[in-house]
Amino acid sequence: MNKLVTALIGLVVAVMVFCNGVLTEHTSLYFSNALIHGVGLITAIIIIIVGKHRLKDLQAAPLILYTGGLVGVVTVLLTNFSYTYLGVSLTLALGQVGQFLISLVVDHYGWFGLTRIPFNKKKIVGLVIIGLGLIVMMFE
Amino acid sequence: MIYILLAILSGFSVVISRILNAKLSLKIGLYQSTLFNYITGFALSVTLLAVMSGNIGFNPGVPSYAFFGGIIGVLVVVLQSYVTHRVSNYDITLLTFIGQLSTGVIIDLFLGNTIPTTKMIGGVIIFVGLLYNIWVDGQDRKKDSLPI
Numbered sequence: 001m002n003k004l005v006t007a008l009i010g011l012v013v014a015v016m017v018f019c020n021g022v023l024t025e026h027t028s029l030y031f032s033n034a035l036i037h038g039v040g041l042i043t044a045i046i047i048i049i050v051g052k053h054r055l056k057d058l059q060a061a062p063l064i065l066y067t068g069g070l071v072g073v074v075t076v077l078l079t080n081f082s083y084t085y086l087g088v089s090l091t092l093a094l095g096q097v098g099q100f101l102i103s104l105v106v107d108h109y110g111w112f113g114l115t116r117i118p119f120n121k122k123k124i125v126g127l128v129i130i131g132l133g134l135i136v137m138m139f140e
Numbered sequence: 141m142i143y144i145l146l147a148i149l150s151g152f153s154v155v156i157s158r159i160l161n162a163k164l165s166l167k168i169g170l171y172q173s174t175l176f177n178y179i180t181g182f183a184l185s186v187t188l189l190a191v192m193s194g195n196i197g198f199n200p201g202v203p204s205y206a207f208f209g210g211i212i213g214v215l216v217v218v219l220q221s222y223v224t225h226r227v228s229n230y231d232i233t234l235l236t237f238i239g240q241l242s243t244g245v246i247i248d249l250f251l252g253n254t255i256p257t258t259k260m261i262g263g264v265i266i267f268v269g270l271l272y273n274i275w276v277d278g279q280d281r282k283k284d285s286l287p288i
Contacts, residue, residue, distance in 0.1 A: 002226045003235060009219045010239020012212055018247050019209035026202040030194030034185040039210025041178040044171070047214070053171045061167035068160030068173070069180035071153050073188070076181075078150035085143045087253040089244030093263050094144060096237060096270055098151020112159050122276045129269030137144055137262030 014088055020076065021083030021091075033076050097130055161217070162224070170221050174214060230281055234274050241267065 024032040047053070082091045104123070110116035157177075165173035189196070223232060248255065255263075 002223055003231060005219060006223045006227050006232055006235040007239040009216060009223065009232075010236040010241075011243040012216055012219065013236070014240050014243035014247060016209050016212040016216060017244075019206055019212065022203065023206035023209060026199045026206060027197070028195035030185070030189040030192050031196050034182070034189045035207070036210040036213065037178055037182040037185045039207060040213045041175075041182045043211050043214045044175045044178045047171050048175055051171060053169060055168070055172055055175075058168055058172075061164055065160055065164040065167065066176055066180060068157045068164060069177035069182075070184050071157035071160065072177060072181050073184045074153040075150050075157060078146045078153065082143045082147035082150065086147060086259065087244075087248045087251075087255055089241060089248050090255060090259055090263050091147050091150075092240045092244045093266050093270075094147035095151040095154065096240070097266060098148035099155050100151070100270060100273065101148070102152045102155045106155065106159075112163070114159070120276060120280060122279075123273045126269045126273030126276065129272060130266050131269075133262045133265030133267075133269060134144065135262075136265055137259050138141060139258045 014092060017079050017083060017091060018088050020080055021088070024080040025084060029077060029080060032080060033073065036076055037073070097134075100130075158220070162221070165221060170218070174217050177217070178214075228281075230274075230277050233277070237270065237274065 020032065020036055023035065027035070048055070079091055079095065082094070086094070104119060106112065106114060107117035108119045161173050161177055164176065167173075168176075188194075227235075
């Protein structure tokens with residue numbers, strides 16, 4: 001059941017990239033970004049109110065942790081921009097490449113206080129294959 | 141090509157924001173951290189809109205589902221936190237990967253999005269590379285769980 005939910009996340013993300021992309025095509029990059037975050041903000045507020053979630057100990061978290069939302073803006077802008085030329089599946093596939101690459105680095109160096117997971121050299125094969133795919137994509 | 145590079149960069153920002161939000165949620169709670177995610181995000185979005193003098197307004201024929209993306213974003217955040225401690229990291233990577241790409245392909249086909257051939261072939265090769273590395277992770281897992 002939980003695995004089904006997990007696969008569902010993938011489906012939902014694809015639908016989200018699509019919806020946001022369509023919005024961008026009918027408006028503009030920065031306006032759609034503001035709309036998307038505005039709708040999300042209203043949704044989040046409703047959840048807090050309906051679920052009666054308390055806002056407390058806000059100062060317990062270091063300020064840097066509150067910048068996640070700012071980074072999220074970058075995500076929305078980049079995926080919307082790419083979608084207009086690449087469509088859903090390619091934008092997602094390339095996003096996965098990016099996630100994979102940064103995860104390798106973050107895990108290997110143990111950044112953000114996460115457990116150090118040294119780079120498995122077998123993955124070089126996969127990286128080469130990915131690199132090949134990227135080169136192929138560069139051709140017109 | 142710029143679109144390719146920026147799509148890859150989006151993967152960087154996804155991971156970074158996910159880590160920051162997860163750590164924040166440990167301190168102040170899941171829905172609370174989501175709220176602040178959108179407060180700061182919205183503030184920045186509006187600022188960018190003003191600074192970049194982006195076009196405000198809608199071209200004709202905006203389908204209503206175009207607005208669902210914002211709501212779905214919140215759903216994604218909640219679902220990801222729900223499964224994080226219930227499903228292994230490996231399974232999350234594999235299942236979201238498959239879920240994303242199969243849905244993405246279906247959407248693109250359904251829309252009749254003609255993707256240039258080289259992009260499609262390159263995409264398939266990338267898919268193979270990613271799948272291979274996910275498989276390597278799977279092998280490592282099996283090695284770790286073998287009884288001594």
